[in-house]
Amino acid sequence: MNSQSLQDFKGVMDKSAAETVHDKLRAINDAVDNDFERMRDSEVNGFVELYSRYLKSRSKKQEIQWDLIQQPGENMLSRYDTLAEPPEHEVTGLLSKLAVLKLNGGLGTSMGCKGPKSVIEVRDDTTFLDLIVQQIENLNKTYPGADVPLLLMNSFNTDTETAKIIQKYQDTNVTITTFQQSRYPRIIKESLEPMPATHEGYAHSDWYPPGHGDFFQSIYASGLVDTLLAQGKEYIFVSNVDNLGATVDLNILKDVVTRKVEYCMELTDKTRADIKGGTIISYDGKVSLLEVAQVPSKYIEEFKSVSKFKVFNTNNIWVSLRAIKRIMQADEMKLDIIVNNKEVAGQKVIQLETAIGAGIGYFENAGGVNVPRSRFLPVKSTSDLLLIQSNMYTLKSGSLVKNPSRQFATTPVIKLGNEFKKVAQYLERFGSIPDVLELDHLTVSGDVSFGANTTLKGTVIIVANPGNKIMIPGGSVIENKVVVGSLHVIPH
Template sequence: MDKSAVEVVETKLRKMNEAVEDRNEQMNDKEMKGFLQLYNRYMVGRSKKQQIEWDLIQQPSDNMLQRYDSLPKPQKSEEAALLSKLAVLKLNGGLGTSMGCKGPKNVIEVRGDTTFLDLIVQQIEHLNITYPGANVQLLLMNSFNTDAETAKIIQKYQDTHVTITTFQQSRYPRIIKESLEPMPVTHEGYAHQDWYPPGHGDFFEALYNSDLVESLLAQGKEYLFVSNVDNLGATVDLNILKNIVDREVEYCMELTDKTRADIKGGTIISYDGKVSLLEVAQVPPQYIEEFKSVSKFKVFNTNNIWVSLRAVKRIMQANEMKLDIIVNNKEVAGQKVIQLETAIGAAITYFNNACGVNVPRSRFLPVKATSDLLLIQSNMYNLKSGSLVMNPARQFGTTPVIKLGTEFKKVAQYLERFGSIPDVLELDHLTVSGDVSFGANTTLKGTVIVVANPGNKIMIPAGSVIENKVVVGSLHVIPH
C-alpha cells in the first residue's frame, strides 16, 4: 500500500481520536500503531492474496500431535514446583448479549447462583490451597466493553487465595466497507460503541504492551494457560503442564476429536514441514467438503492454549508476529463495515517446538447458547472444587446433543420454560422448537423431539418421563 495513503488514514484517525474528551475512551499510541500495521497488511494483502497449497498439507506427526493418554503423569513430589511456573489467563472480552444478558459474559449464572468467574476462582483457589507455594495467578484479558464492570466484580474475591490481575485488549476503529477508510462518526470523535476489540489474537500484543510479561517472568512464572472464559472444561491439567516443561514446548494447542457438529473448527496440520493451524477461511472452495470431513481432519482447536512467556517476549520484541487477518463483516447504524481481527491459534507457527495435544472432549465445554447451559446445569455433571465432572451414573462417555429453539434463546426465557432442569442422564438427543414448557422434575431419555407448531402450545407436566418420543402439535402430555 502507498505510504502516503497510510499517512492520510493515520492523520484522520488521530484527529478523531483526539476529539474524544474522555482519555480512557481514546486509542493509546501502542493501539494506534497496532491498528495501522494491521490495516496496512490488510490493504497490501487484498491485492496479493495467497491461498494455501493443498498438496503441501500433511497430517501432523505423532510429535506434533500427541495423544493425551500418552503423556507422562508427574510425580506427587513435582506437582507444586510445576504449578509455581504457571499463571492462568482467561479471555474475558465478551458480553452476554447473545444470550439476552447485560454486562460481561462471566457473570452469567451457570450452576445455581454460581457464575463462570466464581467457578474459575474456585478452581484456582483449590490448587493454591492444595499446593502451598504454587501461587497460581489469574489474569483476565478484558475488552473495553467488560473492563469497568469486571473491575467491580472481582472485588468480591479479595479474601480468596487467588491473585487476580486484569488488563485490557486493544480498541480499534471499524472500517467502512465501500471506502476502506476508518469509520467516521456523526459526532467529532469516537464514542465507546464505535470501537471494537480485534479478536483473541490480540492477546500477544495486549499482554506484551501491558508489561505483564516482564512482571510474571520476574515472579518466576514461565507459562500461561490461556482459554475462553466460557469454556468450563478448560481447567489446569498437570499432565499437559509437565509435558510442555519437560519437552521445552513454547506453544501447545489442545485439540479434541471432531464430530459432525464441529466441521468448521480449525485443525492442526503439517505445512511445508512446520506445524500450522488450518482454518476453514483458508481452504480453497474445491476442498471445503474434504476439510469438513471427519475422516481426514479428525481433530479441531478448542482454543485452550499453553504458551511460554519467554517465547512471547522474544517474538514480540523482534516484532515477528504477523497473524492471518480475519475480515469480520458487520453492519453498524445501517453502514456496512468490516472489522480486522486475528486469532490466537494462528500464532502456533511463530513458536519453536510447538505442538498439539489430542485431549478428551471433557476439556471442551463451552457455553455459547442456552442449549449448552441446559447441559451444564443438568445432573449430567457434578461440581467438584469449581470443576465440572461427568456424573458417574451416566452410562455413556458422550454427552447428549441438545437443540433448543429461538423461544429459549435468552436466559430469562429459557429459565421461564423449565420448572426445573430435567433429568438427562439417559438422554441421547433433545430437540425442542416452538412454544414449549417443561414442568418440574421431568425426565428425558433416549431421543426426544418436541415441536409446537406456530400458534400452538405444548406443556410437559411436572413429573413426566418422556422416552424415545416425538411430540408435535398442541397438547398437554400426560405424565407416567
C-alpha cells in the same frame, strides 16, 4: 475528508495508506479530551499495521496450496493418554511456573444478559468467574507455595464492570490482575475509511475488540509479561472464560515444561457438530492451524470430513512467556487477518480480527495435544447451559465432573429453539432441569414448557406448531418420542 482526498484514500496502498491512517488517528487523538476516546500508542500502531496488511491482501490474495497440507505427525500432535502424570513432589514446582489467563472480552447479550458474559450464573447460583476463582483457589490451597495467579483480558466493553465484580474475591487465595485488550476503529465498508467518518471523536459503536489473537500484543504492551517472568512464571495457560472444561491440567503442564514446548494447543476429536472448527496441520513441513476461511471452495467438503481432519482447536493454549517476549520484541508476529462483516446503526462496516490459534506457527517446538472432550465444555447458548446445569455433571472445587452414572462416553446433543434463546425465557420454560442421564438427543422447537422433575431418554423431539403450545407435565418420562402439534403429554 473531501471527495478528492477520499478517492486518494481509496487508492493508496501499503506505506502511504498506513501513513494516511496514522495521521488521521493522531489528529483525532489530539482533538479529544478524554482517555476513553483517545487511542493508546500501541493501539494506533497495531491497527495501522493490521489495516495496511489488509489493503495489501486485497490486491494480492494468497491461497493455501492444498497439496502441501499433511496430517501432523506425533511430534506435532501428541495423544493425551501418553502424557505422564507428575509425581506429587513435583506438582508445586510445576504450578509455581504457571499463570492462568481467561479471555474475558465478551458480553452476555446473545443470551439476553447484561454485562460481561463471565458473570452469567451457570450452576448452583455461581457464575463462570466464581467457578474459575474456585478452581485456582483450590490449587493454591492444595499445593501451598504454588501461588497460581489469574489474569483477565477484558475488552473495553467488559473492563469497567469486571473491575467492580472482582472486588468480591479480595479474601480468596487468588491474585487477580486485569488488563484491557486493544480497541480498534471499525472500517466503513464502502470507503474503506476507519471510523469515525469525521474528526469529531469516537462514539462507542465506532470501536471493536480485534479478536483473541490480540492477546500477544496486549499482554506484551501491558508490561505483564515482564512482571510474570520476574515472579518466576514461565508459562501462561489461556482459554475462553466460557469454557468450563478448561481447567489447569498437570499432565499437560508437566509435558510442556519437560519438553520446553513454546506453544501447545489443545485439540479434541471432531464430531459432525464441529465440522467448521480449525485444525492443526503440517504445512510445508511446519506446524500450522488451518481455518475453514482459508480453505479453497473446492476442498470445503474434504475439510469438513471427520475422517481426514479428525481434531479441532478448543482454544485452550499453553504458551511460553519468554517466547512471547522474544517474538514481540522482534515484531515477528503477523497473524492471519479475519475479515468480519457487520452492520452497525445501518452502516455496513468491517472488523479486522485475528485468532490466538494462528500464532502457533511463530513459536519454536510448537504443537498440539489431542485431549478428551471433557476439556471442551463451552457455554455459547442456552442449549449448552441446559447440559451444564443438568445431572450430567456435578461440581467439585469449581470444576465440572461428569456423572459416573452416565453409561455412554458421549454427552447428549441438545438443540433448543428461539423461544429458549434468552436465559430468562429458558428459565421460565423449565420447572426444573430435566434428568438427562439416559438422553442421546433433544430437539425442542416452538412454544414448549416443561414441568418439574421430568426425565428425557433416548431421542426426544418436541415441536409445537405455530400458534400452538405444548406443556410437558411435571414428573413426565419421555423416551424415544416425537411430539408434534398442540397437546399435553401425560406422564407415566
